Amino acid sequence: MPVINVEDLTDLDKAKMEVTQLKIEVTLERAKVSKCCEEISEYIQSGADEDPLVKGIPEEKNPFKEKGGCVIC
Amino acid sequence: YQSRLIIKSIFIDISVIHLFVFLTLVHQVAEKIEALGQFVMKTRRTLKGHGNKVLCMDWCRDKRRIVSSSQDGKVIVWDAYTTNKEHAVTMPCTWVMACAYAPSGCAVACGGLDNKCSVYPLSLDKNENLAAKKKSVAMHTNYLSSCSFTNSDMQILTSSGDGTCALWDVESGQLLQSFHGHSADVLSLNLAPSETGNTFVSGGCDKKANVWDMRSGQNVQSFETHESDINCVKYYPSGDAFATGSDDATCRLYDLRADREVAIYSKESIIFGASSVDFSLSGRLLFAGYNDYTINVWDVLKGTRVAILFGHENRVSSVRVSPDGTAFCSGSWDSTLRVSVRFRFSGESDLRNILYSMVLLFTGIRDYRW
Numbered sequence: 001m002p003v004i005n006v007e008d009l010t011d012l013d014k015a016k017m018e019v020t021q022l023k024i025e026v027t028l029e030r031a032k033v034s035k036c037c038e039e040i041s042e043y044i045q046s047g048a049d050e051d052p053l054v055k056g057i058p059e060e061k062n063p064f065k066e067k068g069g070c071v072i073c
Numbered sequence: 074y075q076s077r078l079i080i081k082s083i084f085i086d087i088s089v090i091h092l093f094v095f096l097t098l099v100h101q102v103a104e105k106i107e108a109l110g111q112f113v114m115k116t117r118r119t120l121k122g123h124g125n126k127v128l129c130m131d132w133c134r135d136k137r138r139i140v141s142s143s144q145d146g147k148v149i150v151w152d153a154y155t156t157n158k159e160h161a162v163t164m165p166c167t168w169v170m171a172c173a174y175a176p177s178g179c180a181v182a183c184g185g186l187d188n189k190c191s192v193y194p195l196s197l198d199k200n201e202n203l204a205a206k207k208k209s210v211a212m213h214t215n216y217l218s219s220c221s222f223t224n225s226d227m228q229i230l231t232s233s234g235d236g237t238c239a240l241w242d243v244e245s246g247q248l249l250q251s252f253h254g255h256s257a258d259v260l261s262l263n264l265a266p267s268e269t270g271n272t273f274v275s276g277g278c279d280k281k282a283n284v285w286d287m288r289s290g291q292n293v294q295s296f297e298t299h300e301s302d303i304n305c306v307k308y309y310p311s312g313d314a315f316a317t318g319s320d321d322a323t324c325r326l327y328d329l330r331a332d333r334e335v336a337i338y339s340k341e342s343i344i345f346g347a348s349s350v351d352f353s354l355s356g357r358l359l360f361a362g363y364n365d366y367t368i369n370v371w372d373v374l375k376g377t378r379v380a381i382l383f384g385h386e387n388r389v390s391s392v393r394v395s396p397d398g399t400a401f402c403s404g405s406w407d408s409t410l411r412v413s414v415r416f417r418f419s420g421e422s423d424l425r426n427i428l429y430s431m432v433l434l435f436t437g438i439r440d441y442r443w
Binding site for chain 2: 004005006007009014017018021024025028030031032033034036037038039040041043044045046047048050051052053054056057062063064065066
């Protein structure tokens with residue numbers, strides 16, 4: 001069973017937890033934001049053509065097409 | 074041709090103008106990319122059968138089955154193509170806030186106010202009593218808010234109102250690793266896509282989103298820019314970023330390598346909390362369910378809203394895109410689940426799409442049927 005329940009921690013404990021965490025994070029290597037955003041952008045663009053919710057798929061191929069009834073064309 | 078131009082110019086999304094003020098970095102980089110224009114989303118299946126609020130849902134990897142759980146303790150497995158119920162089980166507790174499908178499709182996990190996560194193997198024999206084979210796996214000291222199988226049926230990751238997340242072995246019920254760092258209830262967790270290694274992200278009532286190393290239990294990164302509880306966290310498809318939905322009515326995108334927030338998805342008119350978010354297959358669209366009963370679809374790059382889906386008659390509690398990206402399912406406190414797709418006219422033309430969208434927006438037609 002996980003050892004702690006947050007409700008039992010005092011504010012002091014919580015603050016100590018936060019400080020230890022921040023000390024760890026200070027040493028992280030960070031990449032440039034402009035570069036990261038470019039990469040996100042490229043990733044999306046390369047995949048967007050195969051994305052059925054972005055491009056849409058024809059009714060015949062759509063597994064969730066309207067059951068029976070009329071077809072609008 | 075001229076009328077087409079006029080219609081296109083009338084149809085500028087006002088939020089783009091708003092956002093020039095709030096431009097964040099992803100949107101700056103994406104300036105030259107063509108905007109998506111307005112989408113029309115249509116509900117294609119409505120799954121009715123829960124007697125009470127639907128709190129959680131998950132897709133099976135076979136892209137057609139869905140498991141959902143509700144306030145009255147019922148957990149139902151549906152075939153979304155036919156809307157048939159395949160299995161149903163009643164949990165001994167109410168408020169089943171978490172449910173998940175196993176990667177093999179042979180079991181489901183669920184839990185809530187019982188503080189536990191239980192695994193039910195799914196039998197091919199529809200008459201068999203599922204509850205008989207139930208296995209209790211996780212034990213927390215407060216409610217279970219979220220659960221997820223790792224890449225196999227053998228391990229489950231859980232998050233709880235006791236402020237911790239934990240990794241369990243399904244067979245023995247043993248605690249393999251526990252994750253401490255949140256200073257309030259943890260509401261949601263999401264595993265990184267398998268190619269990117271053993272990490273997961275969690276979000277909670279302390280407004281923080283934490284990224285964890287599953288093997289060491291270490292909190293490797295944390296993000297605190299939301300102004301209220303984070304209700305949902307979801308990894309971006311490449312694993313380099315994740316999105317959050319919060320009670321502060323915004324969704325945000327955080328980049329892991331840059332270690333900061335890189336985009337915010339909000340509008341002045343949206344004042345209710347976002348309860349659930351998910352990405353489309355390529356990551357271009359972010360689907361977010363809100364407490365004002367709507368689902369907003371955001372263009373991840375531009376930061377604009379490309380569609381609103383009405384139809385639910387109460388809060389949307391859970392939104393998930395299907396594994397092959399063809400549809401998304403939304404679960405709501407109105408006790409239904411809806412599977413929706415992008416509506417396209419066959420032999421579609423740009424002009425017709427725009428005209429129809431305009432008609433819908435200006436007349437405020439909610440549940441349009443052709």
